[in-house]
Amino acid sequence: xxxxxxxxxxxERREAAWxxxxxxxxxxxxxxxxxxxxxxGATLYRQVCRDLSRxxxxxxxxxxxxxxxxxxSRAHSxxxxxAGVVWRKWATFIFSDFPRAVRRNWTGMALSTALFTVPLVVxxxxxxxxxxxAAQMLPIEMLExxxxxxxxxxxxxxxxxxxxxxxxxxVYNNVGIAFRCxxxxxxxxxxxxxxxxxxxxxxxxxxxxVTGAGSGTNILTFVCGHAxxxxxxxxxxxxxxxxxxxxxxDSQGVGRLHSVWQARGAILAQVMGAAxxxxxxxxxxxxxxxxxxxAEVKWSMSGVILLSVIGFLCFGGRTRGASR
Amino acid sequence: xxxxxxxxxxxDGGSIASARATSSSGxxxxxxxxxxxxxxxFSHQLAGPAVRSAAYLLDLLIRGAFLxxxxxxxxxxxIATGRFSGVEAGLVLVLFFGLEWGYxxxxxxxxxxxxxxxxxLGLRVIHESGRPITASESVLRNLxxxxxxxxxxxxxxxxTMCFDRTFRRLGDLVAGTVVVREPRLRxxxxxxxxxxxxxxxxxPRLRLSREELAALALFERRATRLGHSRAxxxxxxxxxxxxxxxxxxxxxxxxxxxGLLARASRS
Numbered sequence: 001x002x003x004x005x006x007x008x009x010x011x012e013r014r015e016a017a018w019x020x021x022x023x024x025x026x027x028x029x030x031x032x033x034x035x036x037x038x039x040x041g042a043t044l045y046r047q048v049c050r051d052l053s054r055x056x057x058x059x060x061x062x063x064x065x066x067x068x069x070x071x072x073s074r075a076h077s078x079x080x081x082x083a084g085v086v087w088r089k090w091a092t093f094i095f096s097d098f099p100r101a102v103r104r105n106w107t108g109m110a111l112s113t114a115l116f117t118v119p120l121v122v123x124x125x126x127x128x129x130x131x132x133x134a135a136q137m138l139p140i141e142m143l144e145x146x147x148x149x150x151x152x153x154x155x156x157x158x159x160x161x162x163x164x165x166x167x168x169x170x171v172y173n174n175v176g177i178a179f180r181c182x183x184x185x186x187x188x189x190x191x192x193x194x195x196x197x198x199x200x201x202x203x204x205x206x207x208x209x210v211t212g213a214g215s216g217t218n219i220l221t222f223v224c225g226h227a228x229x230x231x232x233x234x235x236x237x238x239x240x241x242x243x244x245x246x247x248x249x250d251s252q253g254v255g256r257l258h259s260v261w262q263a264r265g266a267i268l269a270q271v272m273g274a275a276x277x278x279x280x281x282x283x284x285x286x287x288x289x290x291x292x293x294x295a296e297v298k299w300s301m302s303g304v305i306l307l308s309v310i311g312f313l314c315f316g317g318r319t320r321g322a323s324r
Numbered sequence: 325x326x327x328x329x330x331x332x333x334x335x336d337g338g339s340i341a342s343a344r345a346t347s348s349s350g351x352x353x354x355x356x357x358x359x360x361x362x363x364x365x366f367s368h369q370l371a372g373p374a375v376r377s378a379a380y381l382l383d384l385l386i387r388g389a390f391l392x393x394x395x396x397x398x399x400x401x402x403i404a405t406g407r408f409s410g411v412e413a414g415l416v417l418v419l420f421f422g423l424e425w426g427y428x429x430x431x432x433x434x435x436x437x438x439x440x441x442x443x444x445l446g447l448r449v450i451h452e453s454g455r456p457i458t459a460s461e462s463v464l465r466n467l468x469x470x471x472x473x474x475x476x477x478x479x480x481x482x483x484t485m486c487f488d489r490t491f492r493r494l495g496d497l498v499a500g501t502v503v504v505r506e507p508r509l510r511x512x513x514x515x516x517x518x519x520x521x522x523x524x525x526x527x528p529r530l531r532l533s534r535e536e537l538a539a540l541a542l543f544e545r546r547a548t549r550l551g552h553s554r555a556x557x558x559x560x561x562x563x564x565x566x567x568x569x570x571x572x573x574x575x576x577x578x579x580x581x582x583g584l585l586a587r588a589s590r591s
Binding site for chain 2: 045046049050052053061062065068069070072073076077080081159160161162163164165166167168169171172175176179180182183184185186187191244257260261264265268271272
């Protein structure tokens with residue numbers, strides 16, 4: 001063998017190329033670089049891939065292989081990453097994918113509506129007639145403070161400071177409830193069902209108790225503005241959770257996880273749409289509902305909001321000639 | 325678990341990454357091997373429940389500290405101005421909401437799958453195919469925390485993790501993500517070569533397996549720090565097998581191993 005004794009180790013010959021790719025990655029030039037930088041990066045990446053497959057055939061220190069592993073994985077991540085957040089895509093997501101997903105999930109919507117409204121109506125009627133029924137469900141101090149809060153009419157309104165504080169509370173509390181109601185659907189839909197029944201029952205008990213205390217008109221005039229947005233959004237997030245549970249249970253011949261993955265785009269559209277609706281509802285509930293505006297105006301506005309919600313969910317995202 | 329790898333979807337929105345992932349099927353190993361479209365396989369070390377809990381606690385601490393500072397700042401402000409404004413209370417509640425539901429999504433997108441806690445411990449969330457996670461995957465895996473956290477202290481999530489080969493909690497299962505260890509590595513070049521003699525009588529093709537090559541390379545590294553007799557003792561573990569394979573007679577074990585290594589790295 002007449003091989004001259006020069007460095008033949010792959011790590012010595014190729015180190016410069018590896019460092020160059022490493023530098024491009026560190027500077028983020030594969031994502032935001034010029035055309036020539038990206039092209040150079042692609043060439044280097046292919047070379048490093050080849051080096052890695054060769055390295056595993058050769059006697060190299062394990063740490064060189066680990067190093068190449070991490071270099072390839074980092075470059076792979078940079079080259080095959082998603083395009084990032086595209087805001088226009090999110091607009092389509094909310095304005096057309098969301099109502100479409102709600103319509104396609106009509107069975108989930110029907111079940112979710114039933115799970116929410118049936119307990120609501122039952123507890124409302126029962127606690128309007130008997131104070132002890134409501135007291136069995138919720139702490140009496142809380143019920144009494146609610147009844148007291150709605151005893152006076154809203155003619156004097158609420159201060160702007162209190163409004164702002166309540167807006168924060170509604171965002172924190174209501175959107176959180178909707179998210180929990182959705183996420184627990186992974187427990188084969190049971191979690192969503194529980195949260196729907198629970199929230200329906202509590203809402204019914206409170207409204208029923210206040211009505212029984214003689215302030216029914218006041219509380220209904222208060223909630224009429226935001227209720228169409230808020231309650232619909234809770235029902236939608238529950239329906240998304242039920243769809244998640246259904247995808248897990250009835251996998252239609254594919255693996256259970258695969259079945260969930262097929263449904264997740266539609267599910268996410270419903271949850272995000274519900275969240276946007278709840279943010280709108282929080283603004284209405286904090287600034288419009290407690291205001292001193294005439295009850296007639298509030299009820300007319302409530303009708304407008306209700307019709308807009310129904311119209312949006314029924315017709316949003318429809319294209320000419322499409323069936324759904 | 326092997327069937328899971330075979331039915332890997334290409335991600336939503338027709339992702340171009342057609343990489344395939346296998347969790348070294350059959351073996352009780354904590355690596356995830358990913359085959360890229362370039363037909364090269366690289367592997368990730370998976371992060372287990374312990375290190376992930378630690379990262380979560382760090383994130384909790386960071387969020388708590390941030391909230392505390394904001395509340396203290398606002399309180400000082402309202403004491404200084406002499407009036408408490410409801411706007412501040414509203415802001416704190418919105419911030420509370422943001423920290424609970426938006427913190428992880430924000431950092432997943434800003435730092436490519438690394439919340440500050442994960443970053444400190446060298447962890448990263450990736451899609452199972454090896455590419456970084458998308459916005460929708462991040463939103464899903466973090467929304468599902470509400471289920472993983474049930475009934476207390478992430479009991480559901482930790483239990484799911486312990487039963488899954490790639491340590492996924494419910495959020496990971498739904499979003500198709502895994503958490504991997506990603507230490508930042510620097511190439512430490514091993515210039516030190518142990519002097520060796522050529523071994524006469526070796527065939528032109530050595531036919532050494534990958535594991536054998538790795539063992540030889542490891543031995544070379546250690547040989548510089550070992551005494552003569554200990555090096556010989558260690559080399560003698562592998563040497564009889566190699567002597568038999570190449571039909572060699574009396575060759576010192578250390579010479580044999582280093583000679584083979586030199587030949588292998590030259591080819």
